[in-house]
Amino acid sequence: MVPYQFIERPSPFNSRGGKTLPIFAVTPAHIETGMVDPVAHDWAQKAGYRADAGSLLLIPSNDGHLAGALFGLGKNPSDTPYLTGKLARLLPAGEWHIETAPLTANRLLLGYGLGSYRFEKYKSPSSAPATLMIPADADAARIKRQLAGVFLARDLINTPANDMGPDALEGAFRELAAHYKAEVSVVRGDDLLQQNFPLIHAVGRAAEQAPRLLKMRWGKKGHRKVTLVGKGVCFDTGGLDIKPSSSMLLMKKDMGGAANVMGLALMIMDAKLKIDLTVLVPVVENAISGNAFRPGDIYRSRAGLTVQIDNTDAEGRLILADALSLADEEEPDLLIDMATLTGAARVALGPDLPPFFTDDEDLAHALMDASLEVDDPLWRMPLYKGYEKDINAKIADLTNAPSGGMAGAITAALFLKRFVRKTRSWAHFDIYGWSSSEKPHATVGGEAQAIRALFDMLERKSVR
Known part of the structure; x- marks a missing residue:
């Protein structure tokens, strides 16, 4: 089955038939020692080409036509594992193939594919665009599957809120499920109160489009139970604690957790992993109107814990709390949540290195091993029990916004942990969901974070 595409786009790859132009991916040592095609080497010498990382030199034929290209990998190709993504933006239109490269075919192709992404809706x-031939020794299906998952996450995040509100996100969720024959159920509007999801309802009730909880089920009972939970705040004004205008500019990306778990679910389903999969996405818009939830309000959560609202702009953890409670009731073997949750995580680690939190040592080691294996950056941060007192409130069980501003990413994770009581293995990912500067494998815009590492880990643990 062809991987699901939210936005149809041409493939960055070409078939093995037809004539393709060669690309020689080289280091400075290749140029210095002549370890490259003689014609290409002669042209490189004449042009003073040094094979700097990410540099491209087009090679003419004797009659003045385009004959090929040299692509520089720099002195240490491993320093930028997906450098070939830059090729997708540098090469002129046409069909190409890699003639020589000191890289594995899968790494080379995945880098090129990631770098080929364009959001031109x-x-x-x-x-x-230029297209690259898939070598015979590459795992084409796995590469295309990963690209589809990453591109889905990027597309959903990049789509502005006027076209990606709660209704549209539900539509994309249903389309993904339908493609892989998964079951979908939705609890919407005041039914959230009837079915005991009070925090999701409180956060989203002020918006024109109703709040809702999306649920997808796929796979066979008896396989390892894995539940993914993604924060789906389609736009975050901050609520009555309104954000300044400069802080709202990227708030279309506040459903980045939902986008990422949907991208990960795509990979799992497309690979037919032996997993009993559940995906939960609480979807809201944190808007302002006469019935918006207020600072000082206290709500009883699905888990029975009461939460005092000390800042309406700390809404993500509220909707996640109800979704995590539902997930926890089903006692999965592994529970993962992903959310664009705190600015504190970005202050600590920047936009490109997402932190994760877990008490499961085996899971932490597996995640770090997968992160290194597929070059999908992650960093573990502590669930430090000394800060538990900071999430307690005077007249409620919990506060959604501890005072003082210290350790915000940790206290947010500790808040969520209160709603995971039965599940032994849980991890929380505080992602940014956005690439703020151009990289070889990513343009500026919505970004998939941690899902390639998570897929690699799940794939290793699942015998197909």
């Missing part, structure tokens, strides 16, 4: 179509 709202722009005039650009010129046709």
